[in-house]
Structures are given as C-alpha cells and as structure tokens.
Amino acid sequence: MITVMGAGAFGTALAISLAEAGHPVTLWSRDHEQVSAMRLARENAHRLPGIPLPQFLAIDTTIPAGTGPVLLAVPMQQMRDVIKQHRATLEGRDLVACCKGIELSTTMGPVAILRQMIPDSAAAILTGPSFARDIARGLPTALTLACADPEKGIVLQQSLTTRNLRIYRTTDTIGAELGGALKNVIAIAAGAVTGAGLGDSARAALMTRGYAEMQRLALSLGARPDTLSGLSGFGDLVLTCTSPQSRNMRFGMALGKNEAFDPTITVEGAATARATLQRAAEEGLEMPITAAVVALLDGKIQLRQAMDMLLSRPLKEE
Ligand SMILES: NC(=O)C1=CN([C@@H]2O[C@H](COP(=O)(O)OP(=O)(O)OC[C@H]3O[C@@H](n4cnc5c(N)ncnc54)[C@H](O)[C@@H]3O)[C@@H](O)[C@H]2O)C=CC1
Numbered sequence: 001m002i003t004v005m006g007a008g009a010f011g012t013a014l015a016i017s018l019a020e021a022g023h024p025v026t027l028w029s030r031d032h033e034q035v036s037a038m039r040l041a042r043e044n045a046h047r048l049p050g051i052p053l054p055q056f057l058a059i060d061t062t063i064p065a066g067t068g069p070v071l072l073a074v075p076m077q078q079m080r081d082v083i084k085q086h087r088a089t090l091e092g093r094d095l096v097a098c099c100k101g102i103e104l105s106t107t108m109g110p111v112a113i114l115r116q117m118i119p120d121s122a123a124a125i126l127t128g129p130s131f132a133r134d135i136a137r138g139l140p141t142a143l144t145l146a147c148a149d150p151e152k153g154i155v156l157q158q159s160l161t162t163r164n165l166r167i168y169r170t171t172d173t174i175g176a177e178l179g180g181a182l183k184n185v186i187a188i189a190a191g192a193v194t195g196a197g198l199g200d201s202a203r204a205a206l207m208t209r210g211y212a213e214m215q216r217l218a219l220s221l222g223a224r225p226d227t228l229s230g231l232s233g234f235g236d237l238v239l240t241c242t243s244p245q246s247r248n249m250r251f252g253m254a255l256g257k258n259e260a261f262d263p264t265i266t267v268e269g270a271a272t273a274r275a276t277l278q279r280a281a282e283e284g285l286e287m288p289i290t291a292a293v294v295a296l297l298d299g300k301i302q303l304r305q306a307m308d309m310l311l312s313r314p315l316k317e318e
C-alpha cells in the first residue's frame with residue numbers, strides 16, 4: 001500500500017497516477033470535510049477540478065498501518081509539523097518528500113528534515129519538472145527520485161514509476177532538493193520580469209544567471225553538477241520560468257505588475273528565497289537575484305530598481 005499525505009494538487013495527482021497503475025493507494029488528508037467531499041464527488045474539486053479520481057483510490061483521514069512507502073506532498077514549511085504529528089505511524093517506513101523548498105526556521109531541505117525527525121526510515125525526494133494537472137491528466141512527465149541508499153532508490157524508482165511518470169534515479173539528495181527549491185525563487189524573478197513587460201531576452205538572461213546562482217550554492221553545499229543540470233535542476237527551472245501554469249511564476253508576474261496575489265495559493269519560492277539568502281550568507285556566497293527577490297517581497301525596492309541593481313553590478317567573466 002502506498003500512502004500519499006496531502007490531498008493538494010500534487011498529492012492528488014501522484015495518487016491518481018499510482019492508483020491508475022494498479023497500486024493500492026490511500027490519499028490522506030487532515031480535513032474530514034474534504035475527504036467526504038472527495039469520496040462523494042470522486043474529484044478534488046478544489047485543486048484539480050474536472051479530473052476524476054480512479055475508482056480504487058482510497059481517501060482517508062487515517063494513515064493506513066503497514067510497511068509501504070509514504071509520499072509527503074505537503075508544503076515545505078508545514079512538513080516538519082506533519083511529521084511530528086504522525087511520527088509513530090511513519091517510523092520504519094520509506095519516506096519520500098514530494099515538496100520543493102528550504103525550511104525558513106532551520107535552512108534545512110526536506111530530506112535533511114526527514115533524516116533528523118525519523119532517523120530509522122529511508123529518506124528520499126521525488127522532484128523534477130511536472131505540473132500536478134499534467135500528471136493527473138495522464139500526460140507524460142519525467143522526475144528524479146533521489147535516495148542516498150542506492151538499493152532503496154532502485155526499489156522506490158520501480159514502485160513509483162507509472163505509465164506517465166518516468167522516474168530517473170540518483171543518490172544525490174542535496175542536489176535534487178536544492179534544484180527543486182531554488183528554481184522556484186528564480187521563477188518568481190522570471191515572473192516579475194515578464195509581468196513588468198521587460199521582454200523575453202531579459203527573462204532568458206535572468207534564467208541563465210539564476211541557474212549560475214543555483215549552482216553556486218548547491219555545489220558549495222555538496223551537490224553534484226550533473227544533478228543540477230538534470231531534471232530536478234535545469235529541467236524544472238525551464239518549466240517553472242516559462243509557463244504561467246507555475247504558481248511561483250504567476251506570483252512573480254503579479255509582483256511585476258504591482259497586483260495583489262491570492263495568499264491561499266501555495267508559493268514555495270517566497271519563504272525559500274529568504275531561507276536561501278540566509279544559507280548563502282553562511283556560505284559566504286553572493287546570490288544577487290535571490291537578494292533582489294527578497295527585497296521585492298519585503299517591499300524595499302520596486303522592480304525597476306531591482307533590475308538597475310542587477311545590471312549595474314561589476315562587469316565580470318561569465
Ligand atoms: N502543484 C504542482 O504542480 C507541484 C507541486 N509540487 C510541490 O508539492 C508540494 C505541495 O504542493 P501542492 O500540492 O501543489 O500544494 P497545494 O496547496 O495544492 O496543497 C497542499 C496540501 O497540503 C495540505 N496541508 C497544508 N498544511 C498541512 C498540515 N499542516 N497538515 C496536513 N496537511 C497540510 C493542504 O491542506 C493541501 O491539501 C509543494 O512543495 C510543491 O512545490 C511539486 C511538483 C508539482
């Protein structure tokens with residue numbers, strides 16, 4: 001039995017794909033009303049309207065006991081609390097973080113949190129370019145499963161691969177989790193540039209220099225370069241910075257247009273930008289685009305000033 005914790009967009013999409021592949025799957029939510037509504041309508045009307053839930057997908061407020069893997073598809077800043085509340089049930093199971101970000105209070109990534117909170121479990125992360133709606137509609141996607149234990153990684157890769165989820169494997173958990181976290185920050189910046197009408201050339205420059213920033217921090221923290229250039233890094237950066245399906249990009253577009261953005265929408269890059277800047281300072285690294293995103297979020301500068309700041313930095317080699 002595979003358990004997916006978090007009946008948001010991503011958790012529901014993964015549960016649909018896995019259930020359609022014939023796995024017994026339980027989709028867990030803390031919210032009784034949501035569970036009743038989803039059971040009745042066989043649809044996640046809030047997050048994935050119009051997409052039917054497979055007949056054999058179980059939806060519950062209780063995590064089934066057992067030994068099967070548990071996928072944690074809750075927002076990054078909530079993950080620690082969710083684990084704390086369910087620690088006893090999660091102990092000894094293979095745990096797969098399905099979130100993208102860095103915890104603001106500790107600057108830790110999801111795998112590090114899993115290892116700290118439940119040291120006896122295998123800790124992995126599933127990340128890479130994939131919009132929940134695409135997965136849920138059965139469109140093809142490719143993801144990265146990172147697990148430090150290579151044998152466990154193979155087992156998880158095999159058990160989570162489905163007709164439309166092609167999973168690649170790595171043991172580089174640091175690279176995989178940082179790629180997914182940092183691309184959201186750059187997507188906010190790319191959205192802001194797009195929203196302000198600064199043009200596709202500016203966005204391409206920003207994505208490229210943003211990628212350099214991602215590499216600077218990730219490599220300094222021990223990531224492997226090929227992970228950053230793979231699906232979980234470059235791949236997800238491209239998807240998130242070029243599609244308005246991305247919430248991080250849409251949030252950035254609103255910033256660029258000086259418009260309000262619905263605060264109930266999950267935008268991982270905002271908290272992660274602050275956590276990233278903190279971590280970069282500890283490493284003695286410069287991350288000018290991330291710093292500009294934080295200054296924009298804090299209302300300390302306007303987008304034009306942010307661009308002037310970036311463009312007036314000392315000229316250097318690429
Ligand atoms: N939506 C997408 O296309 C993708 C999302 N992700 C990642 O998946 C993670 C979750 O994102 P989404 O599912 O899109 O967000 P969402 O906003 O659609 O859903 C989040 C879910 O977590 C639940 N939740 C929040 N706090 C909780 C708590 N304390 N205890 C229990 N449940 C809690 C909410 O009730 C909600 O159902 C994020 O880190 C995101 O970056 C990754 C790939 C694709």
Ligand SMILES: O=C(CO)COP(=O)(O)O
Pocket residue numbers: 100128129130131132184187236239240245246247248249266267268
């Ligand atoms: O991570 C994602 C695609 O890979 C989803 O991006 P958003 O969270 O910006 O919607």
